[in-house]
Amino acid sequence: MTAPPLPVLIDCDPGIDDAVMLMMALAAPGLDVRSVTAVAGNVPLRLTSRNARMICELMGRSDVPVYAGCPRPMLREPVTAEDFHGETGISGLDVFEPDRPLAPAHGVADLIARLRAAAPGSLTLIITGPMTNLACALVMDPGIAAGVREVVIMGGADVAGGNITPQAEFNIFADPHAAAIVFDSGLPVTVLSLDVTHQVRAEPARIARLRSLGTQNALRMAGLLGAANQLEGRWRPGMNAPMHDPSTIAWLLAPEIFQSKAARVRTITRPGKSFGRTAVREAKSGPHRWVTHADADAFFALIEGLMQDTP
Template structure:
């Protein structure tokens, strides 16, 4: 069976880093064409650096493209989340600086070039940060939609309310105009919103199970998850949801998730609902809005993938 071709667009970020480690481990199922980064959890130069750090941690060749994309949202003022992810974006973990020369190719140009080349075998785009790069790429080159089989997004919220305002989830709030453009593109999408990621709470026992795998990569993944828990507990007195890794795990095990077809819009008008996602559930919807998950099995899949790294 041919591997699924994927591109990951991200803003690392503690949970983005874990998502990357899972994707790097799943080489038997996923052909990772490249990584693009965007300003979000921290500034753009830091998300770019962090993606390259995690590429090195995973032992992946520097030949795997990592490209920096948009340094700010389309319209709104920039918003970041250093209060959760730390000033570096990786929770203050002591990790070596990235090796190899940083490419100067823009992430949006990389997306356009790569997706034009995948029209014969469309790729999956996994998005774990603000959708700025995707909106820009689709605006500049609408034909790249033919190179996409689907977009898998961590973002939005409906029944759960928001995590940065009472109505809005951070990734969408950080660039709601971009999210609106992508949701309205008509491209098939799967959405891991807070409605489902809040069912995936990372217990201390789960962190210990990841650490017990023993590889350097698993230990760093455990450190990232533990840092998320510490920061989540200081703010909300609960364990951190497994937000961004849920996208890669949903690719690997879609049978563990249950959703409803929808069309989705985003509130872009200023006010207290700014950044809110509004799913309209209908059979002709091009968006699969996940609402339920087998949490225990998803965590088992996480353990299984991180267990692929050699000790």
């Protein structure tokens, strides 16, 4: 008997790699995407909320509601990444205004309402941007934690070092106070950090295999990954783009291609050189899971499988 699709809520800040993540999630028969909430991060909220709707429309999934969430971090000054992702947030796609408008509620209100209504331990949250929306929801209504099965985030770094400062990864650095609230909440959090995402890169041969599938969405994804490689090359000549945010979907669909360890993660929020760093300590009782290794070939085989049957 086939297991029913896993119900998920996606919180993101598209972003090229968020766009790839959304394409994977919306194409996966094993995931039931209930809603998408956008947050300021890679680019401002007006762009992340439009870009999320754009991907839903391109994937033929305008039935999935998209909510605009928090336009800035909880405490720190806003920080965005247009210098990497481009002014639109999504290089490699022709930008347009989606037909379906934003859902009328605030993204934080949507998270609270859905988690309140959920059966205990039934909803999985995928977070691929700053954790502002979930942190605000937990502050407003701590009881919503009961509805969470797992929180799967892309963020942080340990042995890999940072990508926005020498010690900090962008998603955590953009709102470390929110990250601290989520990590300290006791929720079961699985972390796909730079430690693992740097092991899976969009090598030209892998993009070529995607393009050879010939489906519309495979061609779109190949365009996104090619654009990501061009942008990565500006900052790190000769390097291909890591598969940051898509790693969250790969973890949920094929956890067997990863290795991980039980850990306790905390976020450094005091000012200084370590601001935004994730401190990781192995702990048999968790409550966190720190993913350490990925099989890159299996990762891209998964993506090819998701894209080959799409229109």
